[in-house]
Amino acid sequence: MLKDIFGQAWEAMLYNRRRTTITMVGxxxxxxxxxxxxxxxxxxxxxxxxxxxxWGTNIIGVFPGRTSEQAGGDKAGVQVRLTQEDIDRIVAAVPGINHISPMAFKDVTVQNDLHSYTWTVNGTRAVFQDIWKLDTDSGRFFNATEEQQRxxxxxxGSEAKTKLFSGQWAIGQTIRLNGVHFIIVGVLTPKMQEGEDSDRNRQIYIPFSTMSDLTDTKYLGGLWFNYQGNYQxxxxxxxxxxxxxxxxxxSDHNAIYVANLLTQLHQFSILSMALQILLAFVGTLTLGIAGIGLMNIMLVAVQQRTREIGIEKALGAQRKHILTQFLSEAMVITGVGGFCGVGLAYLISVLVGRIPFYSEIALHAQDADIQLIISPISVVVATIILVLTGLVSGMIPAIRAANLDPIEALRYE
Known part of the structure; x- marks a missing residue:
């Protein structure tokens, strides 16, 4: 029975090739x-x-601030100073911490025999490489032994290497930081950098213990750690x-500033989810317009085949048979058009490739450009929307055809 119904639907589509093709394209x-x-x-x-x-998402940075609320007998406006004892307190009191490192930083004069610049030098522990995912392009990061030995x-950074040594080999070379000699043991892989003014790839890292040769490290500039568990x-x-x-x-968030990357990522994730819902809604409206076209075409088909419907009913066709016949025709058009549409989407995604996004404002940011990679979930969601659109668009003309009075249909010219 279904084979005959779909056969009739296919024959009707072939009979009106142009109309069917235009509808399928829509x-x-x-x-x-x-x-x-x-x-x-x-x-x-x-x-x-x-x-x-x-940089890694499960990382938190803590930086000193100034109190803005009274606490006990202390007035607001007191400067908070972090020390290495605070690192021991956090490790003892906060479960889930993997690595933690103090940080001290200072802008100093960086020199070799040919060049002189003023760049930021960071004093950290060796585990800072794991915390901030500082991969080395050549050489290595300093280790815990070198930190203990000062x-x-x-x-x-990669840009620092380029400016100091151009294309020459940097590992083993000596530079001067505020006049103090240091040996280069590693060059970092470039990070995403927003414009030439950013110093992200020009910064230099030395052992925290050695940082005392450049600045007072009694009070920390901040501390960073990575962790496992709930970020909040x-x-x-x-x-x-x-x-x-x-x-x-x-509750005094001005006393210390906490840079929680997962909090920021969660905020962006909410915006991304809202964008995806909006885009899905816009796409559904576009598909709905195509569904209206399908509905109009099927209504025209019902009108043109009114006499045929009357003959079928006179020969014993039931209401459900007429309903299934026209609904199946609408679903066949929807199915073929949908299959071609998914194929077209895959073709366009391959031809478009990478859409510049962050790389337009940042260097080394090709990984943050938008790729039109069609996931199975996207196809499933789009297919559900397509089926619903086809059912709604085909159901109204099919109901109208099924409700035709056979006597009136046979009189139709």
Whole structure:
């Protein structure tokens, strides 16, 4: 029975090739739009994640501030000063921390025999490489032994290497930091950098113990750590621990500044989700327009085949048979158009390739550009929208055909 019904639907489509083709093109364009918009939304989300993942997402930085609330007998406006004892407090009181490092930084004169610049030098522990994902392009990062020995070794950024040594080999060369000699043991892989003014790839890293040769390290410029667990709970525990030690309220966010990358990523994720919902809605509206075209075509088909419907009913065809016949014709058009539309979307995604996004404003940021990669989830969502559109668009003409009075239909000219 179904074979005969679909056979009739196929014959009717072949009889009106031009009309059927135009309708299929509309459906194909609609479904391609849905799939591509969903792919763009997913690509935008991946681009945001790539920007954050270059540093690692499960990391938190803590920096000293000034209190803005009274706590006990202490007035507001007290400067909070972090020390290495705070690192021990955090490790003892906050579970889930993997690596933690103090940080001291200072802008100093960086020189070799030919060049002189003023760049930022960071004093950290060796584990800072794991915390901030500082991969080396050549050489290595300094190790814990060199930190204990207060070794005068350093790791330089990729741009610092280019400016100091051009194309020459930098490992083993000596540079002067405020007149103090340091041996280069590693050159870092370039990070994403927003314009020439950013010094992200010009910074230099030395052991924290050696940093005391350049500046006073009694009070920390900040500290960084990576962790496992709930990012909000970790931040709360850190604030509570330092608040107890430095006599400020945990709710006083000006006393210490906490840079929680997962909090920022979560905020961007909400925006990305809203964008994907908006794009899916726009795509659905586009497909809905194609569905209206399908509905109009099917209504015309019902009108043109009114006499045929009357004959079928006179020969014993039931209401459900007529309903299935026209609904199947609409679904065949929808299915073929949808299949072609998904294929068109894949073709466009391959031809378009990478869409410049962050790389337009940042260097070394090709990984953060948008890729129109069509996921199976996008195809499934688009297919569901397509089926619903086809059912709604085909159901109204099919119901109208099924409700025709056979006597009136046979009189129709």
């Amino acid at each position: 459906m194909a364009w609609g479904i391609a739009t849905v799939v591509l918009l969903l792919a763009y939304g997913a690509g935008f989300t991946r681009a945001i994640e790539a920007i954050f993942s270059q 070794a005068h070794v350093c790791v330089i 709970l970790i931040e709360q525990n850190v604030r509570a621990t330092l608040a107890s030690a430095h006599h400020f309220r945990p």
